[in-house]
Amino acid sequence: MAGVLTPEQVASYARDGLLSPVDVLSVDQAETCRRQLESAEARWPDSLSGANRNNAHLVLPFLDQLTHHPTILDVVEDLIGPDFLVAASVLFIKDARSEGFISWHQDGTYMGLEPDDGVTAWIALTPSNRSNGCMSMIPGTHKDGLHEHHDQFDPNNLLTRGQAINDVATDRAVDLILEPGQASFHHSRTIHGSQPNRSDARRIGFAVQNYIRTNVRQTKAVGYAQHARGQTSGSTMTLIPRPQGEMEPEDIARRDNINRVWSDVLYAGAAQRRNY
Template identity: 40%
Template structure:
């Protein structure tokens, strides 16, 4: 029995690698969450960049509630079963007339996970459309194996290493994922996707949550995740605790430790790749 998605939506995800839009909260609630985010952005906290880019759900109770929200998690269960971990989360924000972009890439490139059974829930806290740099996907590319990537470290690229696929992408096949506040999209870890700069005056705000079934393992070292549904009989990830208040000092310290460990995974081989490119 499916909990949220229709059978047609499940089949669309299997065939094309994405499904959207899915309404997970009212527009009013989405705008309330946006205000919480922007209140933090306007604060004097020294944590602003790291807090928004790495496992934000460990620092803010309201985001931890979101990654566990049934409206978000039920569609993930429809795709990958009842035992689920939230492995990572981060904001993708483009300000008005922002040159920031996301190059064509596959999420699976540097994550070190054992299987491509990974799905991203991209939750819109603002409108996301063609004018403000909505995410674009190339349908069906999730059925490909891992594609070689090159690191660019472009200053305007929102990805950790500015990584991009090292093959030509047929952009004429790309589909823009347009969402209203409170809607989300789901995309497969291997689908080729990216997003152009924001040419509008309006901010584009999305919160990306990466979910994995509990049988997926981390191959590149110790790692942690948040159990959001069911049970974990594999226990290959350290289970993350649940914050009860925002920016709890104990969770700030935990977030720092986990963030440093994860960077070792995400940037593994970066120095060697850079040296090889110079030769």
Template identity: 30%
Template sequence: MSAVTTSILTRDEISAYARDFVPKASAAGGPGILTQDEIDAYNRDGFMVPNYRLDPDTLGRLAEMSERLVDWNPHITDSLFACPHMKSGGHRNLKTEPGWMDFATHPDILDMMEQLIGPNIILWGATLFYKTPKEGPATPWHRDARFLPITPMATTSVWIAVSPCKKDNGCLRFIPGSHQRKEVGSHRREQRDDLIFNAGTLDESEYDESTAEDVELEPGQMVFFDIFTIHGSRHNKGNRARAAYSMRYIPSTSHYDHDANQYKDVEAFQNHTRRLYLVRGRDVCGLNDFTKGLE
């Protein structure tokens, strides 16, 4: 599959976005952006779309950088542009540029993250997911907890729509409440060219797909979800690319153990190479090593 961009967002779309943009105020009666209903929804369902969108300048910059990242890295053919925020380009040897950490340290995103996981926050990963039109691969049902050397197991991801993310081009899908028992679940490897990764497909006995919820997003919208929440996405059968930037955070009460990666044989999951970044507060557990991994 070729990873050549068609415009992720056109200038006309960005101009229209800027014209119609209305800034989100703080949550009523509180210092944060999220309302209590949104926090309750996250805790109940394992995912939540806040009433918030990136400002036009930030979205425009993210869209431009996403297009350049895809165009500069034709060797990435599976849609996973992992670690563009690392100077080295991470384990996938991306050609990248400065500026990706600006999104990871965006004050509004960290404020919302703090409302969900507390004031001491570590970024451990970031990935641009880019599905080409007509042929973009599917993401199998899975739990992210299956892949990670984190103790206690905790991560909240924020997945930002860079393009429109709709049913026809492979928006994210979630099984509501599937995080509640905090189970990793049974995953199997599948050697299929039409999947975004082959290292973990959740056993069908562990979920009821009829309960799945499609989360369609406009550019600049985002969904927060828990590490144990079952999620996936269909193939991109639409006429335009589907692009989204995901950033993954742990509360620093958890330990990210670079030496415990059990997937060193899987190219897409080289967790021992990931650099940790303390983006807010302090390292509470005192065990996280901010010198390990690639620069």
């Protein structure tokens, strides 16, 4: 074990399916990442919007470094053991005073990954709180198995299909309030969602979704993943390299291909499809 978490923190993740907050970056380092992101968005708007908010760590070195940040990998090692990969990432951005929300869902539902016991690290590049739509989670729901999801395709829902679970015990929800540079960690079956951003500033989270053990298989398509820590032997995933530089053509072509495959996985069997 990496040994950065206390036995109590490991036990609380096992009990609740979430762990928050964990300090990863300083406030200044998070601010630098936010500026790097906003500079990249200004230079490559099409490559970092809509469905292209998936897997930006494959084309931007600063997000690659965040994905492989030693503190995050240490936490993940304490939660799932020494050998693991990165399946994907998502930039969850809510603009100031915007209606975008995330319905109650479990990440594992449409990802095609089995077993569905990965860990997501959600890193705050801005504050994330009740006024700007922080994540809320229902502790312990990772133990229930996958619930039925209903596709709602709400234009304001930031999830692909607007998938939602009915009858969630929202009275048990906990809000994951983070300062810039802090991260939360959640299990791929923990029920969670988030409200719109009612504040005057953007809320930016970078989610590594998720770190998976090497026994995890992609059941719906070719599975792509990146080495994160330890051994990769026994993995059935196609291992992909880390980016060579900022928006390098070869990296963009790889990311675009992976995003096409990933989108087919996320929309498998859906009645509609949108650029998300």
